[in-house]
Amino acid sequence: MDVKLRGFSYYGVPEELEPAVTSPAVSSRDLPHPASDEIRLEDVLHALSDPMRLRIVRELSGARGELSCSHFDLPVTKSTTTHHFRVLRESGVIRQVYRGTAKMNGLRRDDLDELFPGLLAALLDAAARQAVRLAG
Template sequence: MTTEAAPGASSRDLPHPACEEIRLEGVLHALSDPMRLQIVRELAAVSDELSCSQFDLPVTKSTTTHHFRVLRESGVIRQVYRGTAKLNGLRRDDLDDLFPGLLDSVLTAAGNQADRLGGVAVG
């Protein structure tokens, strides 16, 4: 995987696929998991970066780390260290450029499902 270098890159930088390396099947795989979809919905709702600790997922810390790694390696999110916090941001612009309407469709469908199931977000 070719990685994009962030401005002021350091040894704590995490590898991310370049925009042209993001593949539809990888994005769909990442979004197919209920926990990962919940993470993406929360990031889309705030339109900002959130630290890993701001997500309240009903799984172990190691499983949460795995989900963030899958999202990052598929190109759905960008993770950066700021001080000791690892911040997560949705790569909306990249996804919208590559797959117009996909993210909005998935987020709308997930919201409709949550409404249909009586407020249960995913799963």
């Protein structure tokens, strides 16, 4: 890919600049995710066994699209929140992508439903019932 950038020197005279990289590169902000055939049941169950992570998944399941990390108001430190998102991503429960400066999160519902039919729906239903039971 040949790209010429125009810049200005100290004296305001236009000069041709060569970009530091002339070919597409993988962004250092790409986050690793397991392929759908690498998602393991025990990893998913472990990820969903924590109340904060289950809360994140419940919110994502009710969203129409992706939600940013800052959308979630969890009663834990920022580093703990980051840890919870990482566990969910590395287990294959969510997909995280950068959109500008925001890290966006989406539930990998299709992958989970294909691998473990009914599991996600059953867990979300059980979590909703438990929330009602504990609130009342």
